[in-house]
Amino acid sequence: MQKTVCITGATSGFGRACAQRFAAEGWRLIVSGRRTERLDELIRELKTVPVHAIPLDVRNREEVTAMVRDLPEGFRDVDVLVNNAGLALGLEGAHAASLEDWETMIDTNIKGLCYLTRCFLPGMVARNQGHIINMGSIAGTYPYPGGNVYGATKAFVKQFSRNLLTDLVHTRVRVTNIEPGLAESEFSIVRFHGDKEKADTVYSGTEPLRPADIAEIAYWVTTVPPHVNICTVEVMPTCQSCGPFAIHRGS
Template structure:
């Protein structure tokens, strides 16, 4: 039986890599994103499998609800939802951050993820099968300077995923939170508002994770036996680790 996966933020990075990985296995794809040209190009690239591409801003609940309600018949039974749409904006201290950046991160990383989950989950519960995969971050566990609201949104994703598991304990619906560390995609370009040089400097001298690495992990958690739930996957490149606690010392 051909299975169906819905991937948000599919036009680049982890989302695009997930689309390519699952297409290679013959899955039916529902791909969403805001960049229509990229969506159509990806749909054409993956034309060997059924693809339903939808321009979607996950921050708009009515649009999310309409997308789910209006899915073509063959795409209505979603087996896996990958809540991948998300972003970081800025790296300033909390006292200097742009409040608009905070609002966009909260609306996308928290509200958008909740909207997709709430609209798709009832069908999974009714069918007593399905898998919610949330794209978290190690920033939800380990703070760093300038990570303020971004890290807080990913801490929400961690706890929301745990609470989903408790709500779904009476079902066979699975929930997984993927928590990547340093990964090279368009993430830093977005964070620095298009400053490519500043973004490239983040990865200088490192061998970071790639979108293909994360897509492989996403595929793996869906492929374990149905009675197995991979609750959390924390993954870093070998060049990264948790840093020591910072201590500020007054000059003597």
């Protein structure tokens, strides 16, 4: 029986790779993103499977509610929700960071994820099956200079995922938090507000994770036996590790 996956932030990076990976297995797809031209391109690419594409800003609660309410026949029973929409903005210290950037990250990475989860979860619980896959980050565990609010939003994703598991323990609904480390996509270009040259320096001399790597993990966690839940996947490239504590030594 054909399954249905909903992927937010599907127009680039991890989201697009996830759409490609699930489509390769014949899944029915609901894909959303803010850039309509990229959604149109994605529909053309994934024409071998049923695709319902929706322009969506996950920060807008009314848009999210309407999207879920108005899903067409055949797409309403969502088996897997991939909460992928998210971003990092800026790398300044907390004393110099942009409040607008902070608000955008909180609204997208936390509130948007909550809106989608709350809208889809009742149906999963009623059917006693489903899977919430949240795209976290190792930044939610390991702090780094300039990570301030971005890392805090991903720490929220970690703890929210754990609490979802607790709320859903009486059901067969699964929850997975995927926590990538250094990964090259459009992530750093967005973080540096379109400065590609600056973004490229992040990956200089490394072999980072790729979107396809994360998509493979997202698909894999859905394929384990129904009684198995992969709670957390922390994944880094081999060139990365958690570093020592930062210590400032005064003169």
